[in-house]
Amino acid sequence: MYIFIGITYFLFLLYAAVMLMYRHWFIKLSPFEPKAIHIPNTSFSIIIPARNEADNIGLLLQSIINQNYPANLWEVIVIDDFSTDATAQIVGEMGNTFPNIHLIELAKQPQVGKLNAYKKKAIETGIGIAKNNWIMTTDADCVVGKEWLSTYDAYIQENNPVFVGGPVAFTNDGSVLQTFQCIDFMALQGITAAAASTGTHSMSNGANLAYKKETFIAVDGFKGIDDIASGDDMLLMNKIKQAFPKKMGYVFSAKAIVYTAPMQTLNSFLNQRIRWASKTNKYKEASVIVVLWMVLLLNISLVLMPFLSVFFPPMLGFWLLLMILKTWVEASFAVHIAAFFSIPLHWKDSLLQVPHILYTSLAGCFGILGKYQWKDRKVQ
Known part of the structure; x- marks a missing residue:
């Protein structure tokens, strides 16, 4: 179990370093x-x-x-x-x-x-x-x-x-589902702008x-x-x-x-994210593939940890610490992206961290399979 915890913490450190790097690049951006x-x-x-x-x-x-x-x-x-x-x-x-x-x-x-x-x-x-x-x-x-x-x-x-x-932004009617999508998509847009500012253009x-x-x-x-x-x-x-x-x-x-x-429904939202994730193995740049796999494996690990704590109770404490640290790292970046898009953030939005790691894991895994429903069509 300690090996699993060690691997998860290593993935988190890599993830935190990447996110803080994006944050640094984004803060340096000047509006055109x-x-x-x-x-x-x-x-x-x-x-x-x-x-x-x-x-x-x-x-x-x-x-x-x-x-x-x-x-x-x-x-x-x-x-x-x-x-x-x-x-x-x-x-x-x-x-x-x-x-x-x-x-x-x-x-x-x-x-x-x-x-x-x-x-x-x-x-x-x-x-x-x-x-x-x-x-x-x-x-x-x-x-x-x-x-x-x-x-x-x-x-x-x-x-x-x-x-x-x-830049692209989601509208938001204030519902939990739309707020979740708005914040999640806002983060992706922040990474897009940050990477583009260095000429890497990852998204x-x-x-x-x-x-x-x-x-x-x-x-x-x-x-x-x-x-x-x-x-x-x-x-x-x-x-x-x-x-x-x-x-x-x-x-x-x-x-x-x-x-x-x-997306108006949970099903259409998941299918949209699976569609996006289906491109993961199609990229030619090793750096992009490494980052995407790092994010997927970290989130899968965070989903598994509470269940594994049934067999190894100390793992629950490790999981809570990682969730707090992950939320802090992301929030320190999100406030700057939200300011650009004029999107209000609230402390309660941090509670969306749990469904976020779950959906990221599901969308990533199903995206690798490459099958989903979109626009009334079954896509493979």
Whole structure:
């Protein structure tokens, strides 16, 4: 038992060191501010895959229409992914009013049979007809601020990247489930920004990405990862980073935040996290794989310790100490991330630590198996 405790403490020390390193990098970040004189110049093609998003797609399109950015410098391409609701109808009607909104129905495209990566196929189809050099991707259940495109344009003009990530935040109705998701996702976004600030770019989110069309073509798009259901963001980012390591960027600005709703049920939340975890063994960088496995093994160990204390009572004390230390390390980082996203934190949020280690362990293990339910589809 002491060997198990020793291994767990070693994993925790590694985890704490990594988290404090991310915290250090994040605190050093300065929000991006465009120059005083800023003339819009970048042309964007905004690619939006959508499957059964009738309740959300109109809000997203309206938020894009409301951009403080010249309409002649952007277009929207919504790719309807075999929706069974009114998604296509809503997009079509808005396209009749706003000519720079276009609808592509995946079901009507040639050579689209049964796939495992429908979202990648949708994005690839949209990029194929995009007329602008900069591709932006977001999700159909998101909403963007009025300065979204303007902020990206300023960053691109000043830094000349080929790939740019941006912050994403969950909305929160105050329920326990949504609060849990909001804080958990906020932490992931903090790590994303911290890593990007050093040029390592370990994570990204397809709800808020931009890259050059010519860059996508240069790395053969999703070739080599097109059989993986997830990874239209992080796995593509890794391909681009390998080819253009000095041309990666991240817009650390509140004006660039994309907002999206968390999952409404526990089942959909778990399936979402399993989908994210399913990419673990697909990364090419050893450092990313080591960190992901370290986090998974630590959380599994913390889940097992209370049960093992039945046979070895002193283990419960070791477990409580580790939980307190883990909560402190994470909270010291979380307060800074929450300040950027304007997310309120409360001491009671620390009680979410127990379900957090449980869900992380479950999502990680099932993610390795690679099977889950998403958008009414069974994915393998």
